[in-house]
Every structure is written in C-alpha cells, then in structure tokens.
Amino acid sequence: PFPTPAAPPQIEIPTVPGDVSVEPIAQHVPAECFYVRCGSYRNFRWMRTTFEQWGGDLRNLTAVRGLDYEISDHVQRQLALQETALAKLLGDTVIRDMALIGTDTFVREGAAIGVLFQARSDLVLGTAIQAQRQAALAATPTAKQQTIEIGGRKVSLLATPDNAIRSFYVSDGDF
DSSP states (O other), X not given: OOOOOOOOOOOOOOOOOTTSOOOGGGGGSOTTSEEEXXXXXXXXXXXXXXXXXXXSSTHHXXXXXXXXXOHHHHHHHHHTOOOOHHHHHHXXXXXXXXXXXXXXXXXXXXXXXXXXXXXXXXXXXXXHHHHHHHHHHHHOTTOEEEXXXXXXXXXXXXXXXXXXXXXXEOOOTTO
C-alpha cells in the first residue's frame, strides 16, 4: 500500500484591511495558487528575455551551469498559448496586466500552472487566444476540445490523452 500522503496544514489567510489597495488581477487568483505578477506585458517580455539569456528558467539565474530544458516551449505547448511576433509588438495595447499562477512548478513533468491576463481589449485578446487554441486543435490529431463545468462556470478544456496539451480557458469580464 502507498503511504499516507502528506497533509500540509491549512494556511490562514488574513483579512485585508479596507484601506489597503490590492491590484484587481490578484482578486482572480485562487488562494491555493502561487502568484507571480508581471504588472504589464512589457515586464513579462523582460522577464522572459532574461530567462532565455540564462538558459531558459529561473534556476539557471543562480546555478553555475546553464541547461536548456525547453521549459518555455513545453509550457507554451501544454497551454496551447504561444507568444507570437504580433504579441511582441502589440502586447501592451491588448494586455493591461498579467500573472503566472499555479500550484506546481515542476514543468518538466507537466506543471499545474497557468497565465492570468487582465485585458485592455477583451475582444482582441479573447479572439487571439481562441485562434491559438483552434490552431493547436487542428495541428494535433489526438487533441479534443470540450466544455466542462468547474465551480459553476462553463470552461473550455483542450487536451490530448497524454496531457501534452492540457489547457483550460475561461473568461471573466476583462480577466
């Protein structure tokens, strides 16, 4: 039999005093998730470029050797979300804020991470994301897209049987 799984203690989340301003994007992050806010698409581009220069991920900023585990490519494929040339040029006009969120950062094995956007233009961003999902669906014969319900909300799930692609998409106003 398997050993009893570890049960970390619940983290008590303090009540935020009324006079403390919290960025709107943080209100859409589940309490159990880590949250790395970029503040803008330009800041995300800077962070991504820095990681690429140092071998692809945060670990290589502090390690002596730089190994490229192709983490960025892996995450982009898993989420069916690519950074396009057009996004590099127009990202800040479409995206107000963005954050990386999740519960598991072990990307080489299939992390539980995602990208949370706050759109300047909900229609443009949503259309771009849907186009990328449709392209991934067309390019991957084993991929299937379905609508499921999570927490009382309709969510689009795009996935392959091996979870090489496992992408959930939901929109909540500008988020």
